Amino acid sequence: MTSDQEQRLAILEAVQWAVDHPLDLVRIATDSDTESDAVSAIMRQSGLTEWQSEFCLSMPFRRLMRKNREQLAAELREIRESMGQD
Numbered sequence: 001m002t003s004d005q006e007q008r009l010a011i012l013e014a015v016q017w018a019v020d021h022p023l024d025l026v027r028i029a030t031d032s033d034t035e036s037d038a039v040s041a042i043m044r045q046s047g048l049t050e051w052q053s054e055f056c057l058s059m060p061f062r063r064l065m066r067k068n069r070e071q072l073a074a075e076l077r078e079i080r081e082s083m084g085q086d
Helices: 003-021 022-031 036-045 050-056 059-064 068-082
Strands: none
Touching: 003 036, 003 050, 003 068, 022 036, 036 050
16 A cells, blocks of 8 residues: 555545535534634544544645545545455
């Protein structure tokens, strides 16, 4: 497993959570007083890492959110299979 694969997998896992929970993400982002509070709330609710939770609040993430859900699932499956994580 390469670090590029690990980073891509982490990004796609964050995107998949947000695609599955868009209202939760909006609620957390709007109800939190600081970005740190929002990151902590995302971590608690999603099980994502701090880095992934921060990514959910970033601009690159917003662009990735536009991806088709099936495309995200296919990319996750492809990476997990190449890493031996079925």
